[in-house]
Amino acid sequence: MQKITREQLLEKACALLASGEVSCVLGWGAGEFGYDVTPTVFKTAEELKEGFVFGDFCGVNFSKYLVSKTQKLEGKILVFLKPCDTYSFNQLLTEHRFDREKVYAVGIPCEGMADIAKVKAIAGEGIVSIEAKGEKLLVTTLYEDAPVEIDAKDVLAERCVNCKSKKHVAYDELLGEEGDVLDSARFDEVARLEAMTPDERFAFWQNELSKCIRCNACRDACPACTCEKCVFDNPNSGVENKSPANSFEEKMFHIIRAFHVAGRCTDCGECSRVCPQNIPLHLLNRKFIKDINEFYGEYQAGAEVGARAPLVNYTTEDLEPGEVFDRRGENA
Amino acid sequence: MQRVGVFVCWCGSNIAGTVDVQAVSEALKNEPGVVYSANYQYMCSQAGQEMIKAAVKEHRLTGIVVCSCSPRMHEATFRKTAAAAGLNPYMVEIANIREQCSWVHKDMMTGTEKAIILGKAAIAKVNLNAPLTPGESPVTKRALVIGGGIAGIQTALDIADAGFPVDIVEKQPTIGGKMAQLDKTFPTLDCAACILTPKMVDVAQNEKIRIFSYSEVTDVHGFVGNFDVKIKKKARYVKEDICTGCGACVEKCPMKKVPNEFNLGMDNRHAIYIPFAQAVPKVATIDPNACNMLKNGKCGVCAKVCAAGAIDYKQKDEIIEEKYGAIVVATGFNPISMDKFDEFAYSQSKDVITSLEFERLTNAAGPSAGKLLRPSDGKHPHTIVFVQCVGSRCAACAEKGKEYCSKICCMYTAKHAMLTRDKYPDTEVYVFYIDARTPGKNFDEFYRRAVEEYGVKYIKGMVGKVVPEGDKLKVQASDLIANKQLHIDADLVVLAAAIEPDKSARPLATMLTASMDTNDFFTEAHPKLRPVESPTAGVFLSGACQGPKDIPETVSQAGAAASKVIGLLAKDKLTGNPCVASSNELMCNGCSTCERVCPYGAITYIDKEFRMPDRTTKIRRVAVVNPAVCQGCGACTVACPSGAMDLNGFKNSQIMAEVDAICK
Numbered sequence: 004m005q006k007i008t009r010e011q012l013l014e015k016a017c018a019l020l021a022s023g024e025v026s027c028v029l030g031w032g033a034g035e036f037g038y039d040v041t042p043t044v045f046k047t048a049e050e051l052k053e054g055f056v057f058g059d060f061c062g063v064n065f066s067k068y069l070v071s072k073t074q075k076l077e078g079k080i081l082v083f084l085k086p087c088d089t090y091s092f093n094q095l096l097t098e099h100r101f102d103r104e105k106v107y108a109v110g111i112p113c114e115g116m117a118d119i120a121k122v123k124a125i126a127g128e129g130i131v132s133i134e135a136k137g138e139k140l141l142v143t144t145l146y147e148d149a150p151v152e153i154d155a156k157d158v159l160a161e162r163c164v165n166c167k168s169k170k171h172v173a174y175d176e177l178l179g180e181e182g183d184v185l186d187s188a189r190f191d192e193v194a195r196l197e198a199m200t201p202d203e204r205f206a207f208w209q210n211e212l213s214k215c216i217r218c219n220a221c222r223d224a225c226p227a228c229t230c231e232k233c234v235f236d237n238p239n240s241g242v243e244n245k246s247p248a249n250s251f252e253e254k255m256f257h258i259i260r261a262f263h264v265a266g267r268c269t270d271c272g273e274c275s276r277v278c279p280q281n282i283p284l285h286l287l288n289r290k291f292i293k294d295i296n297e298f299y300g301e302y303q304a305g306a307e308v309g310a311r312a313p314l315v316n317y318t319t320e321d322l323e324p325g326e327v328f329d330r331r332g333e334n335a
Numbered sequence: 336m337q338r339v340g341v342f343v344c345w346c347g348s349n350i351a352g353t354v355d356v357q358a359v360s361e362a363l364k365n366e367p368g369v370v371y372s373a374n375y376q377y378m379c380s381q382a383g384q385e386m387i388k389a390a391v392k393e394h395r396l397t398g399i400v401v402c403s404c405s406p407r408m409h410e411a412t413f414r415k416t417a418a419a420a421g422l423n424p425y426m427v428e429i430a431n432i433r434e435q436c437s438w439v440h441k442d443m444m445t446g447t448e449k450a451i452i453l454g455k456a457a458i459a460k461v462n463l464n465a466p467l468t469p470g471e472s473p474v475t476k477r478a479l480v481i482g483g484g485i486a487g488i489q490t491a492l493d494i495a496d497a498g499f500p501v502d503i504v505e506k507q508p509t510i511g512g513k514m515a516q517l518d519k520t521f522p523t524l525d526c527a528a529c530i531l532t533p534k535m536v537d538v539a540q541n542e543k544i545r546i547f548s549y550s551e552v553t554d555v556h557g558f559v560g561n562f563d564v565k566i567k568k569k570a571r572y573v574k575e576d577i578c579t580g581c582g583a584c585v586e587k588c589p590m591k592k593v594p595n596e597f598n599l600g601m602d603n604r605h606a607i608y609i610p611f612a613q614a615v616p617k618v619a620t621i622d623p624n625a626c627n628m629l630k631n632g633k634c635g636v637c638a639k640v641c642a643a644g645a646i647d648y649k650q651k652d653e654i655i656e657e658k659y660g661a662i663v664v665a666t667g668f669n670p671i672s673m674d675k676f677d678e679f680a681y682s683q684s685k686d687v688i689t690s691l692e693f694e695r696l697t698n699a700a701g702p703s704a705g706k707l708l709r710p711s712d713g714k715h716p717h718t719i720v721f722v723q724c725v726g727s728r729c730a731a732c733a734e735k736g737k738e739y740c741s742k743i744c745c746m747y748t749a750k751h752a753m754l755t756r757d758k759y760p761d762t763e764v765y766v767f768y769i770d771a772r773t774p775g776k777n778f779d780e781f782y783r784r785a786v787e788e789y790g791v792k793y794i795k796g797m798v799g800k801v802v803p804e805g806d807k808l809k810v811q812a813s814d815l816i817a818n819k820q821l822h823i824d825a826d827l828v829v830l831a832a833a834i835e836p837d838k839s840a841r842p843l844a845t846m847l848t849a850s851m852d853t854n855d856f857f858t859e860a861h862p863k864l865r866p867v868e869s870p871t872a873g874v875f876l877s878g879a880c881q882g883p884k885d886i887p888e889t890v891s892q893a894g895a896a897a898s899k900v901i902g903l904l905a906k907d908k909l910t911g912n913p914c915v916a917s918s919n920e921l922m923c924n925g926c927s928t929c930e931r932v933c934p935y936g937a938i939t940y941i942d943k944e945f946r947m948p949d950r951t952t953k954i955r956r957v958a959v960v961n962p963a964v965c966q967g968c969g970a971c972t973v974a975c976p977s978g979a980m981d982l983n984g985f986k987n988s989q990i991m992a993e994v995d996a997i998c999k
Contacts, residue, residue, distance in 0.1 A: 074953060098926035099940075099956050230977040231955075232922045240978065241991065263976055315932050315974050319853075 004114050004138055004155040007179050009057040012083060015109060015178060016055070017048045019081050025107045026078025029068055031061040037133050038119045042068055044076070059135055062116040062160065064273050066091035067226040073105040080106055085113040086182060087166070089173045090269035090305030091226035096173075097308050098267070100229055110174030112182065115163030120281055122158045126151040162272030162285065165189035172306055189270065190293045192286060212254035214280040221257075221274040221284050227264035234259070261287035266295060266314035269305040297330075298322045337462050340371040340396040341454065342387055344378035344403035346433055351376075353437040353446040359402060362451045366458045370394050379409050384416045391420040398426045398461040402454050404433040423466030425913065425984055430457035452997055459996035463989045467913035472963045474560040475660040476904050479504065481552055481843065482665035484512020485886060486878025486893045488534050490663050493897030495543035499904045502545045502657065503538065504552055504566055506839065509614035511535055512667055516597065516691060518698040520886055521750040522781035528613060528700075535615040547655065548616055551839070555662070555846040558937075558964035559873030560909045562659045570650040572621035572629065573607075578645040580617030584637035585609060593625045595702075598695045601710060602702035607637050611700060619645075661873050661900040662847065664857055665893070666840045668879040670832035671726050675735040679722065679830055684803040685711040687828045690721075690744065693751055707759060709827055712806065716762065716826030719755060720810050721748050722798045723768040726833035737833045737854060742883035744831035745772045749785040751829065756789040765792045765823060767812055775885070794821070801828050834883055848935050849874045857881050867896040871935065872966070875899050914984035915965035916972060918958040921945075922979035925956030929971035929980055937964035938971060 012030070019025045028051060032043025038060040045051045065082050069092075072080055084092055089110060096103055122142060123130065129145035140158065141150040167189060169182025196204055222228045222235070234240045235256065242259070270292055274284040295302055299313035299321065313321075343360040345351035356374040364372040371394040375383050378401055390396060399422065401413050406429040414424035432450040440446035478494050480487045483505030491501045503510060514520075515535075517527035538544050547566055554565035590606035597610045606625035609617060619637075627634040628648055638646040670691050673681040681687045686709050688696070699705035709716050723744055729736030745768070752764045771793065773779040785791045796815040801808050810823040836855045844851045849869040850858040857876050860868040867876055877896040878889040903909075918929070920943060930938045938958050945953050958979070960971075972980045972987065981987055 098924065098928070100924065100926065229924060230922070231924055231979075232977070234978055237922070237978070239988075241988070267976070311931060315928050 004059060004135055004140075005057065005112075006114055007057075007111050009055065011178060012057050012109075012111065013051060013055055015176075016045070016051055016081055019107065020048055020051075024079065025081040027076055028055075028081045029065050029072060030081075030083055031056050031063065036130065038117075038122070038130070044072065044080075059117040059140065059155065060119065060133075062273075062276050064088045064091055064224075064226055064271050066095055066271075067224070067229060069101045069106055070095065070229050073101040078105075081109060082106055083109050083111050084171065084174060085111060086169050086171050087113070087162070087269075087271050089171045090168070090303065091271050092173050092305070093308045094267060094269050094305035095226060095229065097305070097310065098229075107176075108174045110171035110177040110181075112179035113163075113169070115159045115166060117155065117158045118160040118276075121160075122153060125153050125158070160272070160276060161283070162270075162275070165191075167270060167303075173308070190289060192283075193289045193293050196286065196290070208254075211282050212257055213250055214282055215254055215257065216280060217256065218279060220277040220279065222260060224273040224277040225260075225264065226269070226271060226273065227267045228260070234263070257282075257284060257287060261291060264288060265291040266302075266312040267304055268292065269303070298327060337368045337398040337464070338370045338394065338396050339366075339368040339398045339400060339458055339461055340387070340390045340394060341366075341369055341373070341400045341402065341458065342378050342383075342390075343372070343374035343432075343450075343454070344383070344401065345374065345376045346404060346437075347376065350403070350433050350437045350450075353440050353443055354432055354450045355443060355447040356450075358447050359432070359450045359454060363400075363402075363454045363458065366455055368398070368462045369458060371396065378403050379412055384412070384419075387413070387416050388420040391417070391422060397422070398428070398464055400428050400430060400454065400457045400461050402430040402432045402450060402457070405429075405431050405435075423468075425467040426461065426464050428457040428461040428464065430454045455996040455999070456993040459992040460989045463986065463992055464984075467983055469913040470911045470962050471908045472558075472560055472911065474904060474906055474909055475562070475658045476500070477502070477657070477659050478661045478663065478900050478904060479552075479562070479564055479657070479659040480663045480665055480877075482512070482667055482837075482878070482880070483507075483510030483538075483546065483548065484665060484667045484878065485514040485531060485534075486667065486880075486889045487512070487663070487665035488531075488538055489890050489893035490665060490877045490897045490900070491544050492534065492537055492541065493894050494663075494900050494904075495541050497897075497901040497905075498543070499901065500543045500545070502547060502566075502659075504547045504550050506549070506551050507610065508549045508571065508608075508618070508620040509610045509616070510538060510546060510548060511611075511613075511615065513691075514886060515611065515613075516599075516694060516698075518694045518701075519750060519754060521746045522775075522777045524750070524754070532613040535613065539615045546616060548618075549620060550655075552843060552846065553654070556936075557658075558961060560660045560903070561963070562662055562873065564657055564659055564662070566655045566657065568653040568655055570623075570652050571618070572623070572626075572646065572648055572650045573619045574645045574647050574650075575616060575618050577643050578618040578641075579643055580609060580614075580619070581642070582609060582619075583640045583642070584619055584646065587636050587640045589634065589636060590625050590627060593622060598702045599689075599692050601692060601695060621646075621648075661875065661903050663875045663877050663896050663900060664840075664843065664847070664849065664869070664880050665877040665896075666837045666843060666880040668834040668883070669837055671736065671835050673725070673830060673832060676725060676830070678800050679725065679798065679828065680801040680803055680808070681830065684801075684808060684828075685709075686716075686803075686808060686826065687801060687830065689830050689832045690747055690751065691832075693829045694747075697751075697754065707755065714806075714826075715759070718763045718823065718825045719752075719765070719827045719829065720798065720801075720808075720812075720823055720825040721752060721764070721766040721829045721831065723748055723766065723831045724797075724833075725830040727831075728769060729833070737835060739833075739854060739883070740772065741831075741833045742772070743834070743885045745770075746775070746778055746781070746885065748829075748831050749773070749782045749791070752791040753781075753785040753789045756785075756791055763792070764790075765794060765810075765825075767794050767796055767798050769795070769797065775887075796821075798828075801825075834879065836880055840880055847871060847874050850934075867892055867899055870966075873903065909963070911963050912967055913962075914967045914982065915962045916960045916967065916969070916980055916982050917962075918960055918975075919979045919981065920957040922977050923955075923957040924977050924979070925958065926976065928974045928976060929958055932970045932974040934968065934970065935964050935966055937961050937966075 016028045028045040031040045032054045034041040126142040131143045134141040140153045143150045165187040168184045268288040341363045360372045360374040418424045430453040477500045494501045550568045553567045556563045588605035594600040595604040607621045623629045695701040726736030727741040773782045796813040798812040800811045808825045812821045849871045860870045875896040877893045
């Protein structure tokens with residue numbers, strides 16, 4: 004269901020490699036399963052032709068990879084960026100996390116990526132292959148004779164259902180057509196949580212976060228989490244490997260992380276995409292974004308390189324802390 | 336592990352009255368690291384300090400906790416005590432059990448409990464204290480004064496008098512400022528020029544003082560003792576060092592219709608001009624917006640008549656870079672624009688003027704050669720209405736005027752009224768006022784004389800409307816004491832316009848990272864105890880840039896600012912505060928968040944090479960704090976997403992230890 008094809012991307016990548024404009028390509032590589040796409044560095048056209056894939060499971064946001072890859076690799080890197088990825092790209096540039104000169108960014112349109120969990124919920128386990136056919140996905144499993152036909156719209160990832168923008172905010176070259184910033188309903192779920200009583204909300208998060216296995220995938224995938232030394236890996240921080248007094252204390256990890264990326268999170272949704280336990284982690288970040296919008300005016304991290312985020316800026320119009328307290332209502 | 340000594344002070348009965356000091360010193364004895372705990376009547380006394388010194392020796396203490404008054408009071412005292420005993424002075428922590436405890440509690444039980452908790456917190460902190468050594472930085476022994484009015488002139492003269500070189504930067508072609516435009520000065524009525532121009536000449540002749548006139552400060556970097564400043568010397572198209580100020584060029588210049596700024600546009604000057612006879616430097620300046628030669632290359636008369644050959648139509652703006660140890664801001668004030676005060680018909684009638692225009696009108700060097708004549712028809716005005724507080728004390732009309740009192744208007748209006756009655760006794764003079772505010776030496780006597788001896792009609796109330804009708808100005812006003820409406824046919828209306836800081840002050844404050852209030856007046860470091868220092872180290876305030884001031888106040892503040900500058904420049908080295916931020920470069924991402932929140936511009940970035948565990952090297956951008964500029968506010972430590980920034984003496988771990996101790 005993607006409008007742009009693997010062949011188009013391949014052609015662009017090979018041409019740029021051949022012209023010497025770039026020395027390698029950061030792209031999606033085939034994983035163990037069809038839906039299990041892995042970020043890969045390709046250095047030759049042959050490698051690309053063999054291993055490069057593109058389809059409905061290419062959700063990976065490459066922006067973060069540029070931090071380490073631009074340091075390690077010689078020459079310019081070609082990177083494919085979906086609209087939502089470009090926000091992370093800009094945010095990292097704002098924070099001087101990589102050298103823009105070492106990147107050739109190609110913006111590609113995105114029709115929304117599929118969520119494998121949703122596919123499995125419909126088609127069942129034992130998926131052998133998934134083939135896109137128009138607006139449908141044909142899922143072949145070990146247990147069914149005929150492929151299961153699924154409407155691609157039904158298995159869109161949550162972040163794509165509530166897509167915030169089809170417009171690229173950064174690129175060197177754009178493939179396909181440019182889209183617009185969208186009016187998404189992405190804060191509806193946050194509003195639903197806000198309407199809960201404190202006890203209900205505590206129970207909700209207790210339930211969700213208790214699934215956490217502390218695999219650190221959310222942190223490792225998050226484009227805002229690029230600290231040289233993460234506080235959770237730092238023996239001097241006092242929170243590294245702290246043995247939890249109760250099950251919830253360990254889950255403070257997610258709340259601390261949400262505070263850490265507050266004002267810098269672009270709402271790219273990688274945290275929830277990579278979570279093996281399907282915890283809706285993006286809701287924590289969205290609560291911060293919603294609050295920042297309401298308290299300090301609309302702000303989209305990464306929309307503009309060098310923008311001053313409200314949390315690290317001071318204006319005389321800033322809300323007084325007391326006012327924040329008053330506005331939070333009974334359910335805060 | 337530290338060996339901590341705890342010393343609980345009674346402060347007479349100030350603390351001991353509500354805190355059981357014996358119980359406090361007993362309770363703190365068993366805290367981690369504490370090897371000695373005692374209490375004494377007055378810890379800050381000589382005997383108390385000796386007790387601390389003796390305990391350091393006897394118990395081999397490495398850290399000291401004094402439970403006493405606010406650290407603002409005696410932290411310095413006890414640091415000196417520690418230093419005298421051979422300890423690093425920053426190994427002392429104060430638990431404030433007076434202001435934060437005994438003075439706010441009435442009950443002995445609660446007071447004692449809280450004192451113990453505060454003591455525990457201080458002990459927890461001192462356990463993590465590390466010796467700190469303040470850095471030193473050299474001092475450039477040269478001062479910069481920005482603004483060449485009476486404030487800047489006096490400051491420069493006083494600094495130069497102490498033997499230090501001073502540069503004055505003045506944006507106008509001459510120094511002198513607003514005072515040069517004034518006629519007489521209250522309350523003694525001596526002529527402004529007579530007392531100002533000798534000072535201007537002193538400045539010109541002083542070998543220690545350089546004047547950069549027609550110049551502006553464009554860039555300031557560095558920190559106290561070591562400022563790097565860029566000054567833009569605007570092209571005046573006249574070679575300053577050659578021009579003799581003879582004025583031949585001015586006489587012959589054919590372009591005669593340029594509004595004269597010095598007389599507030601009430602008469603005209605030439606395209607090449609010397610602002611006034613006593614200008615310093617007495618050098619001609621060509622107005623590029625009016626000069627035909629500069630605009631279209633046709634004329635060149637001034638170059639022909641200049642015997643010295645000083646005219647240079649090709650002159651360019653010049654950037655001068657200089658180092659300074661201290662900067663004095665003396666940017667002064669301006670009357671506010673009367674555009675928003677239509678009710679007084681300022682823009683409709685030439686005979687509605689501001690008080691500063693009235694000064695020029697009565698000045699012998701002014702547009703009417705000192706005769707008080709109406710600007711419209713040159714006739715002698717017989718009825719004059721003075722309106723006070725135009726735009727001052729304007730709480731309800733903040734979008735039009737200013738909330739504050741402009742302070743000088745009551746006195747100069749009394750002066751204007753008195754002088755008018757003195758010179759032209761046939762003139763009726765009305766003054767409308769909200770309050771007559773005349774505190775100051777001989778001020779009230781002066782005002783009383785205007786009312787009682789000179790028969791000036793003071794009416795408490797405001798003018799509502801001025802309507803020009805024929806050659807009269809119909810003034811509608813209310814007399815609040817008689818409780819009636821007044822209608823006066825006036826010949827001249829004089830508005831005491833509020834004063835505001837010069838427009839150049841705001842961008843300058845940004846360059847200096849000096850703070851301002853909402854009215855754009857510079858803020859002082861402490862409103863009472865440090866009135867001439869800005870909160871930014873090395874930046875001082877002189878004159879009306881800090882708040883409305885009359886001349887005597889300005890001169891005394893200028894002297895005070897100069898003495899602070901002299902005190903700074905007299906030092907060879909400056910000792911910094913060691914409680915400044917520092918960045919752990921192994922953790923720093925170089926993300927620039929700290930740089931953005933730093934109010935002092937103390938943080939810069941460098942590309943630094945790091946050896947990686949795999950023996951390769953990696954170049955990373957990391958933050959570096961300049962300890963001489965950092966004021967230790969801690970904003971960066973909170974903003975840093977990586978936790979790389981920390982504040983020496985107030986490390987996050989120390990604060991957390993205090994919180995833990997309190998919550999235990």
